[in-house]
Amino acid sequence: MNLPVDDPLVLLQNLGVALGIGLLIGLERGWHERGAEDGRRIAGVRTFGLIGLTGGLTGILSAHFGVWVLVASLLGLSAILVASYWAANRQDNGLGITTEVASLLTLILGAAAVAGYTYTAVVSAVVITILLGMKAILHRGLLKLSEAELFAIFKLLLIALVILPVLPNGNFGPWGALNPFVIGWMILLLAGLSFVGYFAMRILGSQRGLLLTSVFGGLVSSTALTLVFSRLARGGTGVTAVLAIGIVIASVTLLPRVVIEVGIVNPALASELIPVLGGMLLVGFGGALLWWRYGIHPQNKGMDVAPVLKNPLELTAALRFGLLLVSIMLFARAIQYMAGDAGIYALAAISGLADVDALSLSLAKMAADAQVAPSVATEAIVLAIFVNTMVKTALAYVIGGKALGLRVASVLLPTVAVGGVLTLY
Numbered sequence: 001m002n003l004p005v006d007d008p009l010v011l012l013q014n015l016g017v018a019l020g021i022g023l024l025i026g027l028e029r030g031w032h033e034r035g036a037e038d039g040r041r042i043a044g045v046r047t048f049g050l051i052g053l054t055g056g057l058t059g060i061l062s063a064h065f066g067v068w069v070l071v072a073s074l075l076g077l078s079a080i081l082v083a084s085y086w087a088a089n090r091q092d093n094g095l096g097i098t099t100e101v102a103s104l105l106t107l108i109l110g111a112a113a114v115a116g117y118t119y120t121a122v123v124s125a126v127v128i129t130i131l132l133g134m135k136a137i138l139h140r141g142l143l144k145l146s147e148a149e150l151f152a153i154f155k156l157l158l159i160a161l162v163i164l165p166v167l168p169n170g171n172f173g174p175w176g177a178l179n180p181f182v183i184g185w186m187i188l189l190l191a192g193l194s195f196v197g198y199f200a201m202r203i204l205g206s207q208r209g210l211l212l213t214s215v216f217g218g219l220v221s222s223t224a225l226t227l228v229f230s231r232l233a234r235g236g237t238g239v240t241a242v243l244a245i246g247i248v249i250a251s252v253t254l255l256p257r258v259v260i261e262v263g264i265v266n267p268a269l270a271s272e273l274i275p276v277l278g279g280m281l282l283v284g285f286g287g288a289l290l291w292w293r294y295g296i297h298p299q300n301k302g303m304d305v306a307p308v309l310k311n312p313l314e315l316t317a318a319l320r321f322g323l324l325l326v327s328i329m330l331f332a333r334a335i336q337y338m339a340g341d342a343g344i345y346a347l348a349a350i351s352g353l354a355d356v357d358a359l360s361l362s363l364a365k366m367a368a369d370a371q372v373a374p375s376v377a378t379e380a381i382v383l384a385i386f387v388n389t390m391v392k393t394a395l396a397y398v399i400g401g402k403a404l405g406l407r408v409a410s411v412l413l414p415t416v417a418v419g420g421v422l423t424l425y
Contacts, residue, residue: 018110022052055110218253230400244407252284287411352387
């Protein structure tokens with residue numbers, strides 16, 4: 001352990017952090033068990049504070065007398081917790097062991113706080129406290145989780161923790177265009193973003209309202225949501241204006257999603273995209289807000305719409321995206337080799353007919369590797385977004401009817417126009 005033994009002030013500060021960690025976790029545990037009678041709680045705010053402070057003192061002593069001091073403290077606390085749990089469980093057979101585990105973690109974090117890992121200990125304490133406080137939300141989420149969604153989570157973990165680390169990190173294939181590790185990482189990135197939207201909708205439910213549903217639907221697939229809402233409008237639901245706003249919101253939610261994707265791969269390129277996509281985002285959300293305020297009957301503003309979106313991590317869907325990503329990477333390098341930057345723009349326009357994510361990730365990686373100029377990558381990504389936005393406007397008009405299509409176009413067309421102006425200037 002790397003302890004600042006020559007600076008008593010620093011030691012006292014770290015002991016204060018250890019105490020604060022205990023009080024923080026104890027505050028959550030005390031609030032959770034606030035209804036219990038005095039003496040019936042296994043540990044409260046004061047007890048957790050003392051455990052954290054004990055961990056800090058144990059860390060100091062371990063630096064002088066060896067790690068066995070920490071081991072003895074953990075064993076001693078474990079014995080106390082087992083005895084307390086046994087006594088409490090005799091009166092209530094439904095007790096869990098969350099508080100006991102949190103107590104052991106508090107002791108360990110207290111020791112870490114004085115051992116040179118103060119920041120890590122504090123961050124861990126905050127995460128633990130948040131996790132403890134999310135019991136009700138997590139349990140509700142588990143009740144709504146289907147078997148297919150559970151296995152989808154396992155698949156995501158399989159890609160992230162098993163497959164991705166063993167993929168070779170090097171350039172292969174024609175023109176060195178393919179990097180298996182980067183391709184796997186990009187698939188994982190998109191799947192993760194889609195999961196955020198998908199499970200947020202599943203946990204929060206459609207009763208949270210159309211606007212929230214549309215934002216999360218845009219994170220999953222704005223095109224899928226456009227198709228679902230257009231079919232609802234064609235079915236004569238009588239709320240065409242509300243559905244049009246949902247399509248607009250989902251469509252413009254694509255913009256920050258692209259910035260996040262590009263920013264993780266190539267932060268410099270994302271900074272060039274932000275002014276253009278930010279302007280488009282303002283126009284899109286502004287138009288949706290105006291429609292919401294002035295173009296909808298009040299009784300329809302609270303309607304619930306639950307778009308039927310597929311689980312975002314079906315293996316076939318992941319494989320299709322992977323193949324699309326590989327194809328775009330190969331075509332982008334081949335077209336650039338044969339036709340220069342003009343070929344990149346043509347590819348962007350074609351890709352925008354179906355998907356923006358694969359092209360954005362591919363060009364971000366190429367720009368990061370100096371295979372394409374950042375300005376060309378920026379313009380190509382914006383072009384793909386333009387084409388994709390126009391496709392969704394056309395889908396709304398053709399499938400949902402004239403009334404839906406005109407409402408969607410009244411916002412998305414100015415959005416595209418503003419993006420074009422910002423790109424040129």
